[in-house]
Amino acid sequence: xxxxxxxxxxxxxxxxxxxxxxxxxxxxxxxxxxxxxxxxxxxxxxxxxxxxxxxxxxxxxxxxxxxxxxxxxxxxxxxxxxxxxxxxxxxxxxxxxxxxxxxxxxxxxxxxxxxxxxxxxxxxxxxxxxxxxxxxxxxxxxxxxxxxxxxxxxxxxxxxxxxxxxxxxxxxxxxxxxxxxxxxxxxxxxxxxxxxxxxxxxxxxxxxxxxxxxxxxxxxxxxxx
Numbered sequence: 001x002x003x004x005x006x007x008x009x010x011x012x013x014x015x016x017x018x019x020x021x022x023x024x025x026x027x028x029x030x031x032x033x034x035x036x037x038x039x040x041x042x043x044x045x046x047x048x049x050x051x052x053x054x055x056x057x058x059x060x061x062x063x064x065x066x067x068x069x070x071x072x073x074x075x076x077x078x079x080x081x082x083x084x085x086x087x088x089x090x091x092x093x094x095x096x097x098x099x100x101x102x103x104x105x106x107x108x109x110x111x112x113x114x115x116x117x118x119x120x121x122x123x124x125x126x127x128x129x130x131x132x133x134x135x136x137x138x139x140x141x142x143x144x145x146x147x148x149x150x151x152x153x154x155x156x157x158x159x160x161x162x163x164x165x166x167x168x169x170x171x172x173x174x175x176x177x178x179x180x181x182x183x184x185x186x187x188x189x190x191x192x193x194x195x196x197x198x199x200x201x202x203x204x205x206x207x208x209x210x211x212x213x214x215x216x217x218x219x220x221x222x223x224x225x
Contacts, residue, residue, distance in 0.1 A: 029052065033054055036059040038059045058078060060083050060086070061084045064087060065083070065086040066086075076100060078098050089111065097120075102125050103126045113136070118141065127150050129152045133155065135155075137161050144167060150167070155177075159181070164190075171192050179201065183198065
């Protein structure tokens, strides 16, 4: 598990998989707010979980999902969705319906892109995308004005969108182990940024923005030429 995800031990959860293993039984729990089905070697789950509209927390990490295994557009009260360490290749555009989402964990998958609809998650505070195959980040990321932590290390990014400059609450940005040749000038507007990780990128030139002087933690070496 990387630094970007929490431990199962940190969560007070309801994780009786057997009780949820049939559509009939699933319908008996409309009041559920938290379900933890992590680390169970799952490749599918009952579709009826997508009808549990009271859910606020759904943990599906450390499984074998190749896509999000339920229709999520009805889970509009969801605040935390954890899907790290699966085999996801895409995120559906329906992710944009989860307007209450605060934490979205997608690290350690096989994602190559993100839908523009991710920009609708304006309450999101933490987004982890490390250890994927992303080649770009959509400009709509700049709409996530509540975001405080963004983790995109260990991808295939050649640039970061200038729209990151709109994320005035961002305090942590990790983008090590990519193919970045520079960083957007507009990062200098991020007055709350305290942690910036850029190591192991082919950065050719790096202007010393005033903002870099105020960082509590900056990892930029080794920078390859």
